Amino acid sequence: MASALTRKDFISDQEVRWCPGCGDYAILAAVQKAMPEFGIPRENIVFISGIGCSSQFPYYMNTYGFHTIHGRAPAIATGLKVTRPDLDVWVVTGDGDGLSIGGNHLIHVLRRNVDLRILLFNNRIYGLTKGQYSPTSEVGKITKSTPLGSIDYPFSPIKVALGAHATFVARSIDVEQKHLGEMLKRSHDHRGAAFLEILQNCNIYNDGAFNDLSDKAIKADHQLVLEHGKPLIFGKNRDRGIRMNGMRPEVVTLGNGAGESDLVVHDEQNLSLAFMLANFETPMPSPVGVFYATERPTYDAAINRQLDDAKAKQGPGNLRTLLNRGDVWDVN
Amino acid sequence: MASALTRKDFISDQEVRWCPGCGDYAILAAVQKAMPEFGIPRENIVFISGIGCSSQFPYYMNTYGFHTIHGRAPAIATGLKVTRPDLDVWVVTGDGDGLSIGGNHLIHVLRRNVDLRILLFNNRIYGLTKGQYSPTSEVGKITKSTPLGSIDYPFSPIKVALGAHATFVARSIDVEQKHLGEMLKRSHDHRGAAFLEILQNCNIYNDGAFNDLSDKAIKADHQLVLEHGKPLIFGKNRDRGIRMNGMRPEVVTLGNGAGESDLVVHDEQNLSLAFMLANFETPMPSPVGVFYATERPTYDAAINRQLDDAKAKQGPGNLRTLLNRGDVWDVN
Amino acid sequence: PPESAAPASAAPRAKGEPAIRKEHAHRDHVVIRFAGDSGDGMQLAGMQFTTESALAGNDIATLPDFPAEIRAPAGTLAGVSGFQLNFSSNEIFTPGDEPEVLIAMNPAALKANLGDLAPNAVIMVDKEAFTDSNFKRAGYDNNPLTDGSLDKFQVFQIEVTRLTTLALHGLGLNNRAVFRCRNLFVLGMVSWLYQRPIESTMSWLENRFRKTPELLEANRRALKAGYNFGETTEMFASSYEVAPAKIRPGRYRNITGNSATALGFLAAAVKAGRPLFLGSYPITPASDILHELSTFKNFPVYTFQAEDEIAGVCSAIGAAFGGAIAITTTSGPGMNLKAEAVGLAVKVELPLIIADIQRAGPSTGMPTKPEQADLLTAMYGRHGESPVPIIAAATPSDCFECAYEAVRIAIKYMTPVFLLTDGQLANGAEPWVLPDPDKLAPIPVEFAKDPKGFLPFARDEETLSRPWAVPGTPGLEHRIGGLSSENLTGNISYSPANNELMVRTRARKIAGIAREIPPTEVFGDQDGGELLVLGWGSTFGPIREAVKQARGRNQSVSHVHLRYLNPLPSDLGETLRRFRKVMVVEMNLGQLLKMVRAEYLIDAFGCNKVQGRPFKVSEINNRINRSLEG
Amino acid sequence: PPESAAPASAAPRAKGEPAIRKEHAHRDHVVIRFAGDSGDGMQLAGMQFTTESALAGNDIATLPDFPAEIRAPAGTLAGVSGFQLNFSSNEIFTPGDEPEVLIAMNPAALKANLGDLAPNAVIMVDKEAFTDSNFKRAGYDNNPLTDGSLDKFQVFQIEVTRLTTLALHGLGLNNRAVFRCRNLFVLGMVSWLYQRPIESTMSWLENRFRKTPELLEANRRALKAGYNFGETTEMFASSYEVAPAKIRPGRYRNITGNSATALGFLAAAVKAGRPLFLGSYPITPASDILHELSTFKNFPVYTFQAEDEIAGVCSAIGAAFGGAIAITTTSGPGMNLKAEAVGLAVKVELPLIIADIQRAGPSTGMPTKPEQADLLTAMYGRHGESPVPIIAAATPSDCFECAYEAVRIAIKYMTPVFLLTDGQLANGAEPWVLPDPDKLAPIPVEFAKDPKGFLPFARDEETLSRPWAVPGTPGLEHRIGGLSSENLTGNISYSPANNELMVRTRARKIAGIAREIPPTEVFGDQDGGELLVLGWGSTFGPIREAVKQARGRNQSVSHVHLRYLNPLPSDLGETLRRFRKVMVVEMNLGQLLKMVRAEYLIDAFGCNKVQGRPFKVSEINNRINRSLEG
């Protein structure tokens, strides 16, 4: 029955209220498209968000939804998933919601490995509040709150997630519908906290922030598409690759003295490698895809196991017995 | 005059109130010993802490001190340092104060690279509240709040700091007075946010948590002392080292087929290497020392530069002119 | 000249009938609302027309009405943005209940505002925007211009788009660019209609578009074209004149509440001779204070966009510890998050200002809409006994004085202070007589210097405030913190008696501020009467207007408006008791009401509204009448 | 037997004079305090003696007094830990103002407690702990046992250490281990003194030391040795008997407030047939609730130690959304941090309990000391109009009923509920008649199931509560959130009228709970009288005792104690008006006082204390007398 669902079944009756041209539309489309493939009944799916343009997301999904408060979605989702492991719980957040006010909840939910899919829409700006810089804005950014340019060094969401030792860390792009679809599927299939950064264009307050990676003309020279077990190759003609020079990576052009065999082969299970890739800055290309994926007991499974074990050992709780526990005495 | 100061000058008149045998005493001693060497007048030194046994620290230093609220010391220190760059500001926090409730402020202050020395006393437990597990407690830890053992995967403070792209990340141990003294000096000399994790024994609620690294008999086989430019060697007989096997590190015994030249040479400026080291888990040794150190403009310097530039360009602010700015009209 | 050519030809005038011949009717006030899609630039047109009217000497009050934070698709009701202006030849206090003139740039703008209009109001629409697709977007089944639904209004259908296009002909701008000049055409037209000189707008355009001459030219042409159109079209039989108001002489400037708040803080810092530090996290409708202060860096002003509200207030506390004028700004949700740190500031007794630009709650509520429901959380929103002074601004320009006063009190009494304004004050504008910096109350700052007998919690006998001893001062090294601490020394203390002494001393310190509060001003019957209307904050305008009207009806109604909400003025009790009835008007369910009832045991009653909208004068009038009957 | 040998020889008894010959004096109640260093195990000795007394049928009340969170060095005043017990043959309500018996294990314990003792009180000290080094640590210049400073007391110097060592001779324990058995020796001695059978303690020791037989043996010997010492020593001329009290029949158990709170939540979850979820962050004095609930996993109970208080309450909200009984526990500082999320729960109308175990504030304050100053922050500590029911427990065992009731109301009305207790209730213990689970009020939970006409914000006509529609229910997919939303559908709405409707509806829903509140019980003059003492929370004991005494003096004094603080009982106003004077007793500066004055315009006055200590009966008595004179 669930498998009979189509994309339309996931479109809610609420009017979508993002600015015309906003990258959020593309992400919404990709998610609504991907949902039926997961074959999960609508009533078992929950979208939980914080506050921000991105966090309006749940209103547009015809599933259960909770538009909560700024930065707290991961904590709320944790309480739900722990007590309701039967549900498929998604968190939608933004670079401000998830990394500014909500940074602590994010790293803790990743550390605990709660079985959630976390989509962070990174437009490197505060959209809803009309254009202040965010923790992912590049240094020197001129915004309403930084007329002379921002001076703080930005977070890399991927590095933050890896620093928290998340079990699944990936990146995609709003306009790359196919790749985004695949990443959504990978995120969904992962058991544990799946962290997916989605580069998203805010055409009103930060237009073109990711042109390098989204502009058809040039993106091939800037995108490094990660594939497990494959050498790190990129470029319009796929003629450039990543090689280790001692303990540091470098870009080499294939052919002159350097062959594929010299290149670093991507290994999703290598945390240090993932961090090295996340650390790429120009002139290195920007990786997209799965940086890191590993298996670790999920928090929700572990706590429910403890409850089951306790029940198995002590039997189902009995209130009367419990009350009578310890030193009791009778007065007649 | 400041240089004439001695350790005694930094001992306040307040009775020290940690449990007898607490590792905090050793850290206090090391800090009080190191202070005079920095040659900074007492009145220009400020210690700011949150809440916890560790956070009692400022009361015992005869400098300016602020025992604030749980987890917020980095934010309070930021406001002070930004407006008072002339001061030498230290933050003292714990694994609960700094990584549980205060995790977000910590990663943001590291990202911004505010010129602070941040000492995180990691005893892997909540001491002040009498023994609940903390975000650095190992999985399966039995505490008051986890009678069946904790189930969440711990943070590595070093990895979290590197994930936030801190500019100085180091680790030392309460009982290693000499090494601790050196690390305090390095932290002090660093321009920017210096993050120093100090492994600290809570002999009441988590005694012996770091025996591997502090017990004279065995520590040499577990400690990997990092030194810039030196190969990674450890072991009682310094006969074991770290070598790369493809993209993964491995322990080798020197002699049989492996020489020093095969070993990884520590490079404080290599962030990916630092992360790889931070990721060591048994059977790998535990690194202590400076994992990573780099130069980046500090937030406080940058904001003050913006103010100076503005003043240079627009001249010192004039209230009257400002008020009269824009469309004004006279009514008589 | 080519500019005028277009409109001239656009609206051929009857032969030999020069425009000059048109009559001038007179009005003593006009309430006009500009409405259109978010992209139509109605805020700008409204602001400029406000300036023109102010320059023409009218008294004015404005009410911008933004769509929700979410950007709605063009043409929809959710996307409508409005700006209302009341300009008058008499003293006025509100933007007016019901617009007599509505400019509607599209069907949605018409539909969204129709309900508010005065009977027989004038409606001017851009005819060409009234297309089927736009009707659908606005949810109209058929054309309101033709289905008779507007019969009780005077509707003017103007080809704004076509006329603007004509006027800009030859500039080689694309349609979008041309389309965005429609607001200037409308502004020009309205300017003619009310005989407003457009020079000020011209010069404003010049420096706004300095870098883009073609856009400058385009906007100028559109403006002139609109003006000439008004003059030449036969639609308008006459123009109107609203004579200058007799208002207090001085140099004026139009100011919004948020700008006035920013300037008030800045002025206080300048007078105190200390740097200003703002630690803040963006939130509607407070963000503009952060934006504006971040342009004053040279004063010096430090602005720190923190990772959240907690870091915002905490960074400010750190700055206060170091001797800066420390501010944090926020709105409702942020108030909760700052509470714990404010409690710390209360305990360690450091000066700090928390500005709460109130918006409609609870929870996320309606971020762009005003409310007054944070008063009690400012009073009691912290654990333990944690008293904090509260000051509230009554009008946009009053935000300057209140912000300034908040800083003065925070420093004099070494205490955090709440400044309450709201979304309506924040974005509303009014003419403001520029203060003379030299005449502002002094804000003396004396840091402790002398180590001899220095005690961090020794107190000034009169104010009970402790010394401000900043790091860097030799010999004053000391420690402060949130734990209960000993009188004088500030060392940790668990002594029961000492704890009670400290709690009561802090309470007395704050209560003592009442000494400074000027005598309560009664508008109306000084010696008491039938009904007293008590208010605070942005309800000032509608209350004062309503009370004026009531008194015009010879009703015994007076008005007291509070600036100081904690402590309350010491003469307030007796003042209230002089009246048979006391009605407290608030945009909440009765918060000041609770405070005065508890304090004075007076059976005051409430007049309340929680719609994210200011009171209409008529709403208060009705309650006044009912309560006088009852 | 070898055990008794030691003490026998230790205190040779006069020939041929068997102990049995000692007399039994009678007392109707005794107030005893055990005091020593944190490491001396006085809490344990006190708790065990409490159990023995309870088993002996006395009515009892206890007051543990912990040192501050910081561990102080051994022997210092800051390190003193005390446990006070009042056991009586009559009904009692407090642990007693002044101990008649003090056990002091070292000089610091003596010095710290001397000031509290009754005139001519009995003091028993471990003679051997009175060494110069300990005098220094305690800040004594000379030996208080010899300098005459204790002349007005009856001092017994006992060689506790030596006698314990003797008793444990041959067990091969190190000195430290032996030293740690002194508390059992003292317990045994006191048990004999008041003729308490030590069997219960014996069996308690057995399962406590099941895994360490040598320690079990050591403690048993120490206990017996102490008991025999009492019997054989000539120091004590007689033992005392405190006859059983006439107390309500039933099965009893000694319970602390925190345990009762945990059990109350658990019982409610069991009755509701839903899993319990606790999302909490450790904080004194609330942590023990987390600790205790985390041992009930099999019920099932989920306990989640969150990264901070915000995550604690937010995780609970998530669990509530999913259909669990959602709890969060905290103390003062955490209340501030939870405020924003509580406002969200108010807006989305989900059931949630926030338990605040109040401690002395403001800010970090005195974490281990009780206070009642969080009432108004529970009332108003959120932005916007955000009403939340409040329930407060009066005694340790009352925490069970209040926790249970809080859950019942939260579910019935789909609302967050505050449960207020404090540090004194949390750690204080009293005998508790075990409730019969079958007789507990039912807590029906009905999730919405039927998609036909389902509306997430349609309301029950009587309670005005909305349906609980949990994810996983086919056809009920819907979205909730913090933005202002439309009546019935819950879709985002900015309609002014709708916003007012929603704000007022939520307010009416909470106010309506008054329907359920039982009629106010007056202890004393039902039809009114001279003075009514009004209280809430842990002040119950001292108030009730004081009022009883006053009535004993034929004063017209009555007592009303509130469990429901929001809404207030509907009959409270008229009840209060039946009395000429109303005095509100609170451990704050007058918070309930403000509420009743605002609500009923009654000129009530306060009796307040903010010392991190409970009221003494005498303190309230004095105020009663003064107010009757005045």
Ligand SMILES: Cc1ncc(C[n+]2csc(CCOP(=O)(O)OP(=O)(O)O)c2C)c(N)n1
């Ligand atoms: C407690 C609180 N603080 C601040 C705000 C104001 N606010 C709403 S969204 C937002 C930032 C949104 O940025 P991001 O998460 O990047 O979302 P985007 O709009 O860019 O998609 C802020 C500061 C709020 N709603 N609540």
Ligand SMILES: Cc1ncc(C[n+]2csc(CCOP(=O)(O)OP(=O)(O)O)c2C)c(N)n1
């Ligand atoms: C807002 C707030 N929440 C909780 C507490 C209680 N609390 C005090 S310290 C602490 C944890 C301390 O752990 P850590 O930082 O590791 O310090 P340690 O005592 O181990 O040195 C907690 C939970 C508090 N004081 N304030």
Ligand code: SF4
């Ligand atoms: S402001 Fe930016 S992020 Fe927000 S809806 Fe508009 S385009 Fe999208």
Ligand code: SF4
């Ligand atoms: S509890 Fe642990 S950390 Fe705290 S003072 Fe005692 S030993 Fe040190």
Ligand SMILES: [Mg+2]
């Ligand atoms: Mg964003």
Ligand SMILES: [Mg+2]
């Ligand atoms: Mg710790």
